[in-house]
Amino acid sequence: MASTSRRTFLTRTASGAAALGLAGDGLGLFAGLPRVSAQEAALPKIVPLRAEIEPLVRLLEETPRDKLVEAVAGKIRSGTSYREVVAALLLAGVRNVEPRPSVGFKFHAVLAVNAAHQAALSGPDTDRWLPIFWGLDYFKAAQADDQKERGWTMPPVNESGLPSASRARQAFVDAMENWDEAGADTAIAALARSDGLDDTFELLYRYGARDFRSIGHKAIYVAGARRMLEVIGREHAEPVLRSLVYALLMHEGDNPAKRDGEPDRDGRKNVELAATLKAEWQDGKPSDVAVRDVQAAVRHVTSEELCQLIVEQLNRGISPDSIWDGLFTGSGELLMRQPGIVGLHTLTTTNALHYAYRTAADEKTRRWLLLQNAAFLPRFRAAMHERGKVGDARIDQLEPMATEASGPEAVGEIFADISRDRTLASRKLLGYLQGMPNGKQDGPAAKGDLASEAGRARQVMDAARVLVFLKGRDSHDYKFSSAVLEDYPALSPAWRDRLLAASAFQLVGAGAKDNALVARTREALKG
Numbered sequence: 001m002a003s004t005s006r007r008t009f010l011t012r013t014a015s016g017a018a019a020l021g022l023a024g025d026g027l028g029l030f031a032g033l034p035r036v037s038a039q040e041a042a043l044p045k046i047v048p049l050r051a052e053i054e055p056l057v058r059l060l061e062e063t064p065r066d067k068l069v070e071a072v073a074g075k076i077r078s079g080t081s082y083r084e085v086v087a088a089l090l091l092a093g094v095r096n097v098e099p100r101p102s103v104g105f106k107f108h109a110v111l112a113v114n115a116a117h118q119a120a121l122s123g124p125d126t127d128r129w130l131p132i133f134w135g136l137d138y139f140k141a142a143q144a145d146d147q148k149e150r151g152w153t154m155p156p157v158n159e160s161g162l163p164s165a166s167r168a169r170q171a172f173v174d175a176m177e178n179w180d181e182a183g184a185d186t187a188i189a190a191l192a193r194s195d196g197l198d199d200t201f202e203l204l205y206r207y208g209a210r211d212f213r214s215i216g217h218k219a220i221y222v223a224g225a226r227r228m229l230e231v232i233g234r235e236h237a238e239p240v241l242r243s244l245v246y247a248l249l250m251h252e253g254d255n256p257a258k259r260d261g262e263p264d265r266d267g268r269k270n271v272e273l274a275a276t277l278k279a280e281w282q283d284g285k286p287s288d289v290a291v292r293d294v295q296a297a298v299r300h301v302t303s304e305e306l307c308q309l310i311v312e313q314l315n316r317g318i319s320p321d322s323i324w325d326g327l328f329t330g331s332g333e334l335l336m337r338q339p340g341i342v343g344l345h346t347l348t349t350t351n352a353l354h355y356a357y358r359t360a361a362d363e364k365t366r367r368w369l370l371l372q373n374a375a376f377l378p379r380f381r382a383a384m385h386e387r388g389k390v391g392d393a394r395i396d397q398l399e400p401m402a403t404e405a406s407g408p409e410a411v412g413e414i415f416a417d418i419s420r421d422r423t424l425a426s427r428k429l430l431g432y433l434q435g436m437p438n439g440k441q442d443g444p445a446a447k448g449d450l451a452s453e454a455g456r457a458r459q460v461m462d463a464a465r466v467l468v469f470l471k472g473r474d475s476h477d478y479k480f481s482s483a484v485l486e487d488y489p490a491l492s493p494a495w496r497d498r499l500l501a502a503s504a505f506q507l508v509g510a511g512a513k514d515n516a517l518v519a520r521t522r523e524a525l526k527g
Helices: 006-019 025-030 054-062 065-077 082-096 105-111 113-122 130-149 168-177 181-194 197-208 214-232 234-248 262-274 288-300 303-315 320-337 341-359 363-387 408-418 422-433 453-471 475-490 493-505 516-526
Strands: none
Touching (some): 054 065, 065 082, 065 130, 082 113, 082 130, 105 214, 113 130, 113 453, 130 475, 168 197, 181 197, 197 214, 214 363, 262 363, 288 303, 320 341, 320 493, 422 453, 475 493
């Protein structure tokens, strides 16, 4: 070729094409095929998914919102499984909804998938699809919002920038410490292909809890992503982890690694403080006094003071379980003092950090996560004061009250009161759980399972879930209810009833308007 002129080369090429019957308009043999534009032939600008799930994700992405319920119901009737639908829902979210400018708002299309799944698992058999179809509809709304903002989609990973498997872990740590988005993106993709999920999430637990930005949503996303990958399979980990890391690196202003930002101070201080815990810090004994001390501190002290108190308690031989009782009930009290967006996130964040604490293998990570949860609560309290009046309710002084009805009808009375007077509902809920007698009989339950505290709690939680299924609209209806109902058995018997009673300040009441999506979903699934 080096000695052949351009004219000679073109002449010979044309002659060869003619000999093969390819001459003429469009080279003959291919004349009838559709043309492919240069744009179509270019590398894709959106991250590809695994071949087995890509068609279902495309269906979710491309079907109009007003037709998606019926389209997915048709796939289910044709044999598409629950796991496949949930996987497609999560992957469609991470590919089409940007976790910026804040890890919240429209990004709840991703954040709430775990909550919807947890609700489905615990709900009645006949309605387990309802939370997932709510999530499908919510995704379409978030997708539309994202398109209005800047039309973000997750791009393919930069394959040329991937570190080797042996260097991926250190490359990821270096990138995260330096808030380097490009470096973290390629490093987490390499980790997703080479490391186990447990090892990867040991790192992510720390980065999800290192800063108080987006009122806990970073920690919530870490816990939710870990739980959902157990459901949909680790084969889908790479796009989920890339979305997660992009969310964890959200920050305001210039690079946080180069300044002492207020949201980052607790994490840095608690690394040193956690190191002062005795080796046997997990071997302490339960203490009701310690629980109350933590509650009182959540009301008044700074983050640094609360963390110092907890270290002193643990080093005196107090059980970490009592510390968690104090953090959970302290969170519930903050919600009682100001129901709403900030108050509810005290509990959803504590739920996420408690999950990370329970599942982390590294003991140093566990002690640091406990302190970080403590550090966040005074910051939530400060954010509540910025929003308006904060009441003076105390969870330890909530007075139980008898219901007028008895047995299962008492639960209906409580949830009706939630729509009218949440304080009254909270008191009745506590009285019902504690077995307080009412005016019609010697106890709240005549016979059977309702005679036990566990049976009464199950009745309340079942009713709460059904109401979310039928009337829930906002992502926080699912996030909050799934978190607080899961946390009830995690507390000691002395405090769990009070936490559930505090949830009356946020749960969906019986008087809320029905969600029209429910009837449409049921009809579509029947075909």
